[in-house]
Amino acid sequence: MHDNNKYDVIIIGGGAAGLNAAMILGRSRRKVVVFDSGKPRNRWATNMNGFLSSDGVNPRDFIQKGREELRKYNVEIIDIEVATATYSKGIYVVNDVEDRVYHSRKLLLATGLKDTLPELEGIEPLYGKSVHHCPYCDGWENSDKAIAVYGKDRSGIGQALAMKNWSDDVTLYTDGTEKLRREDMELLKLNGVKVCTGAIARLEGEEGMLQRIVLKNGESREQQALFFSGETKQQSDLGQQLGCEFTGKGVIKTRRLQRSNIPGLYVAGDAARDMQLVIVAAAEGARAGVAINMELQQEDRVRE
Ligand SMILES: Cc1cc2nc3c(=O)[nH]c(=O)nc-3n(C[C@H](O)[C@H](O)[C@H](O)COP(=O)(O)OP(=O)(O)OC[C@H]3O[C@@H](n4cnc5c(N)ncnc54)[C@H](O)[C@@H]3O)c2cc1C
Numbered sequence: 154m155h156d157n158n159k160y161d162v163i164i165i166g167g168g169a170a171g172l173n174a175a176m177i178l179g180r181s182r183r184k185v186v187v188f189d190s191g192k193p194r195n196r197w198a199t200n201m202n203g204f205l206s207s208d209g210v211n212p213r214d215f216i217q218k219g220r221e222e223l224r225k226y227n228v229e230i231i232d233i234e235v236a237t238a239t240y241s242k243g244i245y246v247v248n249d250v251e252d253r254v255y256h257s258r259k260l261l262l263a264t265g266l267k268d269t270l271p272e273l274e275g276i277e278p279l280y281g282k283s284v285h286h287c288p289y290c291d292g293w294e295n296s297d298k299a300i301a302v303y304g305k306d307r308s309g310i311g312q313a314l315a316m317k318n319w320s321d322d323v324t325l326y327t328d329g330t331e332k333l334r335r336e337d338m339e340l341l342k343l344n345g346v347k348v349c350t351g352a353i354a355r356l357e358g359e360e361g362m363l364q365r366i367v368l369k370n371g372e373s374r375e376q377q378a379l380f381f382s383g384e385t386k387q388q389s390d391l392g393q394q395l396g397c398e399f400t401g402k403g404v405i406k407t408r409r410l411q412r413s414n415i416p417g418l419y420v421a422g423d424a425a426r427d428m429q430l431v432i433v434a435a436a437e438g439a440r441a442g443v444a445i446n447m448e449l450q451q452e453d454r455v456r457e
């Protein structure tokens with residue numbers, strides 16, 4: 154193995170969390186490599202909202218700018234997926250999918266999550282443009298529009314009520330299921346949320362913009378945006394490979410300063426438990442970067 158493949162820190166994932174950690178560690182003059190498979194969670198979206206000073210920028214431009222800013226700190230970025238990671242006796246061993254091997258003293262997982270879309274015909278071209286899951290990311294852009302909320306069981310109730318923050322015109326679609334209780338219906342009605350229980354045939358729109366929801370009974374309802382709260386999964390199984398503890402919601406449990414239950418392994422961004430926003434991911438990356446650097450400083454300090 155070449156010395157080239159030995160690092161102070163390997164960061165897996167080059168989204169906001171991984172890149173911000175790399176910035177702190179690069180500025181701390183650590184030898185750092187970031188591996189990235191190029192699938193940030195918000196790649197479907199045209200705008201990234203709610204990040205002070207970068208509000209509304211294209212997510213791809215944001216990542217590109219971050220990568221450029223890292224150049225002067227000699228952070229290496231390798232555009233490849235990591236297949237395996239193991240830990241033994243203070244050393245992390247990482248293999249990329251082309252079976253190259255890399256070693257490091259500390260490892261940061263910033264591999265993010267992936268979303269499961271509702272199974273609705275026509276949803277894919279609309280996703281990220283007029284079909285969303287996060288009101289804090291995309292609610293404002295849909296202010297006062299005719300907003301549909303999708304939830305097959307009772308899961309849509311909370312989101313439908315929450316969307317009243319952004320529009321008076323909110324309809325909850327249960328897509329052919331009748332799981333709402335009488336008290337749910339009353340609560341929704343009292344708060345001005347309409348309910349449609351009909352089974353959905355398809356979503357229709359143009360250039361990414363939802364125009365109507367067509368029901369299986371032939372009825373067509375004008376809607377301008379759809380919000381759903383879907384399932385998320387880890388984008389990579391590296392956390393499981395390494396023996397991380399997970400919460401019931403499938404995110405990795407972290408302790409103070411983004412530490413995991415494995416020595417020298419940190420987790421930041423959506424993969425770890427906390428709010429799932431780009432600015433939070435970046436902040437967690439920064440926090441992990443500082444903590445990792447401090448741990449390395451402690452280990453390397455001359456004591457006698
Ligand atoms: C449609 C949509 C729109 C959104 N809009 C907003 C918004 O407007 N504002 C906002 O604040 N938040 C928004 N979010 C949430 C935001 O995308 C996440 O909070 C943010 O991307 C988390 O950053 P991260 O760095 O943790 O993960 P990610 O950005 O998902 O980055 C993880 C990176 O790790 C890489 N990776 C994963 N596994 C491996 C592996 N094995 N080897 C190498 N690389 C790997 C991936 O390719 C990816 O590049 C949106 C989410 C979605 C789905």
